[in-house]
Amino acid sequence: MSRALTERRAYAGMEPAEALAAHEAHRDILKVLTGLLLAMFVGNMSATIVGNALPVIVGEIGGTQQQYTWIVTSTILASTAVTPIAGKLADLYDKKRLLLASMVVFLAGSVLAGLSTSAGMLIAVRVVQGVGMGANMVLTQIIIASLIPPRQRGRYNGYLGAVIAAATVSGPLVGGIIVDTPWLGWRWTFWVAVPFVLIALAVLTRSLHVPGGGRPGARVDWLGAALISLSATLVLLWVSFADHEFDWVSWQTGALLGAALLAAVAFVLVERRAPEPVVPLAILTARTTALAVVASLAVGTVMFGSNVFLGQYFQIGRGYSPTVAGWLGLPLMLGLLVSSTVAGNLVTRTGRWKPAVVGGVGLLTVGIGLMATVGSTTPVPLVALYLLVAGVGLGASMQNLVLAVQNTVELGDVGAATAVVTFFRTLGGAVGIQVLGAVYAQRVTALTLAGADGAGVDAAGTDAATASLDLGALPAAMADLVRGAYGDAIGSVFAVAGVVSLLAFVATLLMRGSTLRSTWAPAGPSPERGALIDPPPAGRP
Helix, strand or coil: CCHHHHHHHHCCCCCHHHHHHHHHHHHHHHHHHHHHHHHHHHHHHHHHCCCCCHHHHHHHHCCEHHHHHHHHHHHHHHHHHHHHHHHHHHHHCCHHHHHHHHHHHHHHHHHHHHCCCCHHHHHHHHHHHHHHHHHHHHHHHHHHHHHCCHHHHHHHHHHHHHHHHHHHHHHHHHHHHHHHCCCCCCCHHHHCHHHHHHHHHHHHHHHCCCCCCCCCCCCCCHHHHHHHHHHHHHHHHHHHHECCCECCCCHHHHHHHHHHHHHHHHHHHHHHHCCCCCCCHHHHCCHHHHHHHHHHHHHHHHHHHHHHHHHHHHHHHCCCCHHHHHHHCHHHHHHHHHHHHHHHHHHHHHCECHHHHHHHHHHHHHHHHHHCCCCCCCCHHHHHHHHHHHHHHHHHHHHHHHHHHHCCCCHHHHHHHHHHHHHHHHHHHHHHHHHHHHHHHHHHHHHHHHHHHHHCCCCCCCCCCCCECCHHHCCHHHHHHHHHHHHHHHHHHHHHHHHHHHHHHHHHHHCCCCECCCCCCCCCCCCCCCCCCCCCCCCCC
């Protein structure tokens, strides 16, 4: 079908002047989206490009399984901590300047990450990269929400989901190719983002115009932001060090969880009195938002955990190169790419988001459940099919969960509402990586010790969480046992993720469906309301 024919059908039934205005509005939106989606592409690619490169990176600079997960978790933790702050700042100050500043921070973190000389240094500078990445992600979604009303946003969220999928697909592939190319090396997995950031900065500086420059005399709830970040950090520290530095049931566990609970309670008390709360409790306690938070925690766990541990499974457990491992992970991302685009257009056409969310999380649960049956000898085509099913579900639900929450608030609270869902999705990813990493390490250790007993190999003191990932330093017999253990243990990781996905599915069933609005406000005037582009009539693209 030609582009001209597609456009004639899109604007069929409109008066000529109305059709021209709708066409020009769509064209203007696409111009702005070019820069915004490029910024989103950079952030997502940088989050996934290290997935297949990490075994090589940790092997070369020295590191353990625990440090392996923290190289990823440190970025997600920083991204999680900055999300509510960036979301609230977007409601108060100039969104364009905030976005450009976040991209500069991300650029600095990427350059420093490529200069790392140890696992500890890499973890530290990945925090800087995570701050820029987290602010970038949430600000991009907030700006899109500020420019486009909810009914039309479903269509453009399809583009957003497609870009996320494309970045996630290309990330592992590019990372694998880079580490397999001798004259490049793993450092370019971080430096490759630099030209994309510079291009996005140039495009956005020239073309982005966001309505509303902030609120005069606005104040940021720094205490509330610090408390919610502290609570999340303490939980992550507990999950990371329990069973290695101390027992799951110990005074250290009580201290960390008790401090996390106190910080959470203090956060609620502060937010109730803050004139500009970083997370308005009315938004957080609304039924749609509360259930979307539960679902987003699960989606984050599955999304980030799958990307991190599939690389280990294919490379260590199955013996594939980083490049081949990238190709083998494609079905998950291709499913996400197709379903996010299709679901976005269907949501805009029907004005209903719940079928896409419930169906998507349901498919995600099925796919992850099937992955729980995978082992070291499972046929690769079967693994690809399972990942495809999970990817289709992930693409249909991920952005529409955000859209469901955005549909319930006025424009002045879009930043905070978007940040809430994004915060808990990234928090779920950070906690999920640590929990799934602990499950993976324990299962690998158990399988290795069991195999060693049967083969008469001395494996006393083996602990996969603290052992080096450089299998070349191990005796051949021991290395074979570890490889087999990494292949067979992956099913346990996805079994836990499947239970979490089932919880998300129940949460989405309980969500109250609503029709997407064709304007920004649910009811009544808003001091910040206004649009860069007037929306076309409801039901029209």
